[in-house]
Amino acid sequence: MKEKIFVFGASGHAKVVIDVIEQQGVYDIAFLADDDPALKGTHIYGYPVIGGKADLLASGIKRGIVAIGSNKARSSVAAWLSGNGCELVSAIHPSAQLARGVTIGNGTVVMAGAVINSDTSIGFDVIVNTRASIDHDCIIGSGVHIAPGVTLCGTVAVGAGSFVCAGSTIIPNLTIGSNVTVGAGSTVIRDVPDKVTVVGSPAKVVKKF
Structure with missing residues (x-):
C-alpha cells in the first residue's frame, strides 16, 4: 500500500x-x-x-x-x-529529467518537462516549474520558485526565497542573491545582490527592499 x-x-x-x-x-x-x-x-x-x-x-x-x-x-x-x-x-513528475548527481530537498516539487542537469543541488521547499531548465552544477537555495520556461545556465547559484519568473534566462557562472525577483522574460548577465527586483534584457535593478 x-x-x-x-x-x-x-x-x-x-x-x-x-x-x-x-x-x-x-x-x-x-x-x-x-x-x-x-x-x-x-x-x-x-x-x-x-x-x-x-x-x-x-x-x-x-x-x-x-x-x-x-x-x-x-x-x-x-x-x-x-x-x-x-x-x-518531495514530488517529481515522471516526465522531468534528472541527471546524475542531482540532489533534491524535502518539500520540493519538480513539474512536468523540467530538466535538471548533472551535480545540481536543489534545496528544501523549492518549486521547479513546468519545462524549466537548470544546467550543471547549479545551486538552488531553499524556498525558491523557478517558474515555467526559465533557463539557468551552468554553475548558477540562486539564493533562498528568490523568484525567477517565467521565461527568464540567467547566463553561466552568476550568483542571484536571496529574496530576489527576476522579472518575466529577463536576461541576467551579471550577479544580482540580495533583496532586489531586476527586469529587462539585460536585467537591471528596478526596486530595492
Whole structure:
C-alpha cells in the first residue's frame, strides 16, 4: 500500500501538485488542508479540504507537501509544519529529467518537462516549474520558485526565497542573491545582490527592499 500524505494548499497551484503526485505514483493523497475557512468541506479532483492547521494536526497524518505558489507563504507553512512534528516529502513528475548527481530537498516539487542537469543541488521547499531548465552544477537555495520556461545556465547559484519568473534566462557562472525577483522574460548577465527586483534584457535593478 502507498503511504497516505496531505497536501497543504487548495489553490490552482495545488491542482498541479496533485497531478505530479498522482503521476509519480509513490504516495496516495489523503486530503487537502487550507487555512481559508471558505474552502473547508470543498473538494479538488475528489480530494476533500478538511480545514486548516488544527484540522491537519488532528488527522494524525504527519507527512505531506505544501502546495502554495507564494515563496513567503509556502516557507512559512513549511516552517510551521516542521515545528509541529510534520515532515515534508518531495514530488517529481515522471516526465522531468534528472541527471546524475542531482540532489533534491524535502518539500520540493519538480513539474512536468523540467530538466535538471548533472551535480545540481536543489534545496528544501523549492518549486521547479513546468519545462524549466537548470544546467550543471547549479545551486538552488531553499524556498525558491523557478517558474515555467526559465533557463539557468551552468554553475548558477540562486539564493533562498528568490523568484525567477517565467521565461527568464540567467547566463553561466552568476550568483542571484536571496529574496530576489527576476522579472518575466529577463536576461541576467551579471550577479544580482540580495533583496532586489531586476527586469529587462539585460536585467537591471528596478526596486530595492
